[in-house]
């Protein structure tokens with residue numbers, strides 16, 4: 067086939083994919099379904115024929131392990147929540163620090179950061195601790211729109227926070243860049259941005275109304291500090307052990323490590339928690355995310371198969387760097403809003419590949435970009451985490467007014483992320499500390 | 501097959517079980533499709549096809 | 551209710567229509583016809599029984615000359631998504647003549663990797679080649695062990711014994727596992743077995759065959775540690791001057807662990823050489839991943855990148871064909887042997903097979919024998 071014919075065929079395949087996605091949206095299908103239609107369209111346009119089924123099957127397993135991490139980490143967090151552990155922790159914080167406004171804000175920020183950091187999904191932060199933290203913030207006199215903005219932004223940061231950053235893991239898996247050295251390049255900016263977010267948005271907070279807060283957050287009956295603490299100690303042990311005894315400790319993998327923690331948490335609270343129900347509800351909660359990981363795998367497979375990924379990559383690698391820098395702050399969140407993780411795959415992989423072969427530190431770039439990706443979870447058409455936050459907090463105003471409330475932290479995150487991307491090599495020292 | 505690998509097949513089967521349970525219970529077509537999509541990779545792994 | 555059954559039926563259709571081809575691919579056998587040079591055939595577990603009967607065990611072909619001399623081990627299929635390696639191995643098994651010394655050839659070092667393609671990679675399951683007697687078909691493979699054989703991944707892979715932390719993906723990578731350990735992951739076990747073989751057989755030269763992206767700096771080259779440097783430089787000069795193809799020398803970094811060109815030299819008396827040829831199908835920026843792309847390496851997007859000066863190999867509209875890639879491997883291996891034998895006459899080898907030009911002129915397929923016409927005992931299923 068001539069070069070021109072190949073260009074033509076690839077562009078047509080790309081148009082068919084976009085068209086299938088748009089048609090799906092017109093029929094008000096879910097984003098996962100629209101992406102699936104794009105996959106099928108792209109496969110047919112690429113001439114897969116019967117082999118399309120093989121591509122669907124093979125692509126779907128690409129991120130299987132990430133799906134399992136989601137499931138078992140979330141079962142673990144939900145058992146903690148069901149047992150009353152979340153309420154227990156927040157009540158303790160309120161009880162001890164109710165008269166220290168800034169410390170309260172910072173501690174509540176940490177509470178939001180943990181579940182997302184451990185599971186790699188900001189939605190888990192919202193689901194597991196969102197309600198409880200919202201009650202505490204409400205008792206500090208903050209409006210619902212401000213609370214929504216705080217929880218959304220910090221939950222987004224939590225998804226990027228180490229140890230589990232799905233965008234970085236997926237990109238590394240496809241670019242043969244080690245998923246190593248991310249801890250500090252992620253943690254430091256996330257802590258700084260998290261502090262900025264809670265202190266800026268929480269600037270109008272008052273000293274907490276202790277009675278109101280303790281009334282709004284139900285007291286877990288008969289729960290001891292141990293039954294909350296031990297599962298987390300087990301988790302820390304299981305995450306640390308392979309690094310302490312690298313050649314002696316069996317390879318458990320993250321899904322099994324979280325499954326063990328879930329079992330420990332359940333064993334300590336078996337009277338309070340029905341594990342089958344929690345598992346069933348967790349899987350139901352996570353189904354959109356699990357379907358997304360399957361479909362994103364298919365999308366990557368098909369776009370690689372039909373050359374559309376190559377075409378986009380070629381545009382990116384042959385574009386002047388300055389153009390790339392200018393469009394990134396927009397294209398990264400928008401692609402996340404359109405395709406969720408698929409956006410990272412389509413744009414992130416070629417970008418990282420190109421920068422890496424130009425001698426730019428890919429770990430810092432990827433850390434910087436993964437601050438921007440979660441912002442897209444607030445953007446339509448998916449707005450997955452944005453909508454989830456608004457409904458968890460119970461904010462009744464327009465979605466636009468919620469986004470407007472996010473604007474200052476949004477810009478701060480964009481600026482920090484882009485500084486990391488553009489000055490990656492000057493920031494390489496961040497990797498040394500971790 | 502190692503013991504840990506067997507545990508992973510058990511864990512996969514557990515998630516498949518939960519998905520099917522939810523699939524049977526749901527009334528909503530959008531959810532049914534999402535369950536099917538989520539099931540695909542897990543079933544392929546359980547059948548040791550990929 | 552009806553709707554649920556329809557959705558389940560569609561799901562089942564995709565599982566079967568998509569899964570069965572994967573199952574067939576996993577069980578597809580490539581045929582190789584042993585040439586007159588082949589004198590023996592055994593399993594790598596001969597040197598480490600721990601891998602016996604596991605997916606980590608693999609086949610070794612022995613080509614022993616009539617005269618005693620040095621020994622060379624050729625490893626192909628370290629990364630099974632780099633097919634010119636295994637094809638070069640098949641080519642040598644069918645065509646190499648050994649007069650002095652012994653050559654061992656492992657065509658699928660990571661056998662598990664050869665049994666599936668990379669999820670998300672969009673690669674074809676097979677690719678084939680014209681031969682005088684018809685079409686010859688090969689399995690496309692993956693870079694690392696298949697999840698069906700090794701599951702789960704650790705959350706971080708730590709190299710033994712140096713303790714360097716690497717991506718969890720590299721826990722499946724046979725070229726991050728050297729020198730290996732007997733009770734480690736499969737990749738560590740198979741490299742351990744190979745290290746045992748290298749030490750026990752007193753191998754002089756170890757060749758590790760690869761392909762790399764045209765946009766990746768370490769491509770179209772010979773990667774060597776200090777001790778192999780002079781041989782590699784000599785071979786590189788020779789093929790550039792006499793055979794008119796580029797193949798530069800790259801120094802093996804000392805700080806990057808687990809690679810064959812680093813650890814084999816450090817942990818044994820052998821001299822390692824890692825050969826990279828440009829496999830354009832591996833690049834991120836290619837058009838459709840077709841079997842033809844794997845075979846002829848012609849791609850308009852890569853050509854565009856070449857025009858922008860983004861590639862690390864000479865590239866034009868003729869692409870980088872399998873004939874050229876295998877031809878390069880054949881010539882560079884033979885020239886390394888020549889350089890080695892000049893400086894180490896007492897451990898020298900004398901080997902011969904058609905080189906670069908002859909392979910490019912005739913096409914690689916010309917050198918493969920028809921398995922249906924061959925003596926059954928000479929046909930090996932891989």
Ligand SMILES: [Zn+2]
Pocket residue numbers: 628629632760761762
């Ligand atoms: Zn390789």
